[in-house]
Amino acid sequence: MPNKASAHYDFRPVTRADLPMIRAWLAQPHVAEWWDDPEDEIAAIEEHIDSISVEPLVIELDGKPIGYLQSYDPHMEDDHPYQDQPFGTLGIDMSIGVPDLVGKGHGSAIIRQFVADLFEEGVPRVIIDPDPANKRAIRAYEKAGFVAFDTRTSIYGPALMMAIDADGEEF
Template sequence: MPPEPAYQFRAVTEKDLPTIAGWLAEPHVAEWWGDPETEIAAIREHINSVSVEPLIVKLNGKPIAYLQSYDPHMEDDHPYADQPFGTLGVDLTIGVPELVGIGHGSAILQQFVGQLFTEGTPRVIIDPDPANGRAIRAYEKAGFRAFDTRTSIYGPALMMARDADEVN
């Protein structure tokens, strides 16, 4: 695992979409994401969304990952609206293949979730596919714990959470 690097998070812009599209075509990403054109169209819509915040994660000034946070209470009929008020959901994809599996995923989440807790978010959820063992291990390493399994319009999900009041 790399030493605790400081990651930078910035809003996605139209100029980032070709980079994200390239990441979506990588085999380690394509296995877990939908059709790249559909996904890019959704990310484009999120750029000006009030319910989803799409972000580029940078390491040493270079884009390495896509991260989004969302409020499940701001979308009608969101499958996770049963979570406590103030809960935010996150999704993370490391796009650069050679950076997968060496600790960046858990480190990015630890840093980002720590920032959310500092801002007052009480709970953060993440919902990997139950078959995505690599992601689940990274999320557990970042402090997330499984609490439910669900099937929604997004497919099967292992519901995992970190709560601010459990942070030491």
């Protein structure tokens, strides 16, 4: 488990030079189980580099890349299945790419820090949509303060809809 007093994560924009590293992470069994085909995902991430609706980020710990995170605005994408969320809501997706760091508390710590940054920027709600079978991710998101509010099936597959609001209100 990361030392909460000293663990600080940095989030930097993905560059094209990062794509081979992210491709390797997507091929790791603990990531591949929950993401689509690595080549399809890399193509989408590369498109997101210049996107205004999706922000692809590399997560760093002590200056070393350890994972991938993206935030997105469902209201900026035509026909996004989560447009029923309040205006200003951002969605996030995350994976720790380095296998040795999985199961050590980094996931919930990364999410807590990133969500706190979003709330400071004025984002009212953050959503995340793990596969209902992804118990490890769900536990990490619950530890970060997310609460389940719906189960859906969308173009992205089955999703347990989870949210956290800046004002601390339950939904």
